Amino acid sequence: MVDIAVEEPDDPRISLFMGLRDHDLRRRREAPGGDMDGVFVAEGELVAGRALAAGYRALSVFVDASRRDPLPPGLDPTVPVYRAGPRVIPAVTGYQMHRGALVAFARRPLPTPEQVLAGARRVVLGEAIVNPTNLGVIVRSAAALGIDALLLDPTSCDPLYRRANRASMGEGFALPHARVDRLPEGLAPVRAAGFTVVALTPAADALTLPELAARIGPDDRLALVLGSEGPGLTAEAEAAADVRVRIPLAAGVDSLNVGVAAGIACYALGRPIA
Known part of the structure; x- marks a missing residue:
């Protein structure tokens, strides 16, 4: 050296x-x-x-x-x-x-959303994920639990930031990622690639995660959309989804940290791990 x-x-x-x-x-x-x-x-x-x-x-x-x-x-x-x-x-x-x-x-040039989506079956899309540690946790969960790629809107932080790649333990380096436009417009390439858009929300009238998991097959193309650490998804992004899904929680608990929620959702909806 x-x-x-x-x-x-x-x-x-x-x-x-x-x-x-x-x-x-x-x-x-x-x-x-x-x-x-x-x-x-x-x-x-x-x-x-x-x-x-x-x-x-x-x-x-x-x-x-x-x-x-x-x-x-x-x-x-x-x-x-x-x-x-x-x-x-x-x-x-x-x-x-x-x-x-x-x-x-x-750094390497980022691929386009279309390139990232071409061979994928399951993807995670983040809207306004601004905390690098939370993003790192999401990336690590996605890489470990059958997610093929990561998409981020312009307001989300960078998965290659030091704190993000430290939290992900470097798992994100091999996980393809790309940027999309602000939501809901940023969903256009996802829909064009044939993905069902699944919005994660705490709303009581949403489908439960186990209910959705029971309805999907390994070859279905799903895009799991996660919102910001505090307010969650914007109303526009949630309304544009094909399916709204929630994680059932104990009485008195209104939500989970976005990194924790992402891990649970990736486990339930990701491609089966052999």
Whole structure:
């Protein structure tokens, strides 16, 4: 590996790793047109290793200078490894010691919704999923429970954000994802591909999840639509669905965290796992 010592927090060579503690700053930097457009950061050997296994190209690595553990397998030996001194670590990570590894990767062009939907049977579509941790939980559940792809509206956060890919444990790197227009207009490519649009809602008059699960077959094409962490789906998106479905809850409990709800719904509606 190409080892490079870094002793100052403002060293321009580690600029890809700055701002990790400030989600809003990082989101602006990584957004289209930002100075980090085309880059995302993976944290930890497991997550970075899954990005490498999915074919993402590593740009650079940031580690504590005292680290002696092996770097993620599959890392190109020409990738620079910045070994940071004690003044640098807290400026980047917020902690005095950083035992893992941060790896900056080049993004790949996003496929179109049509490309993502072409070979899929089950997809999850998120509307205004703005919390990266919740999105990571949704991605991990989708990848594990028979979901073929992820679609996100423009107001949802990025599944490649560091906090999101950390929460998903890197499972999302191999899960195809694409962006759609705001809902309900964003449902157009889903309908054109022959999917039944299923809106997850706490509404008492909605079909229960077990009732819907009993009616579907493994080859049915379903798009499970999830709404924002607080208000849930917009009224327009819910009204545009073909089916409204709810998770039966105990008396006095009005809803579940969207990540938890997604896991339950993916288990009930995802493709059968052998």
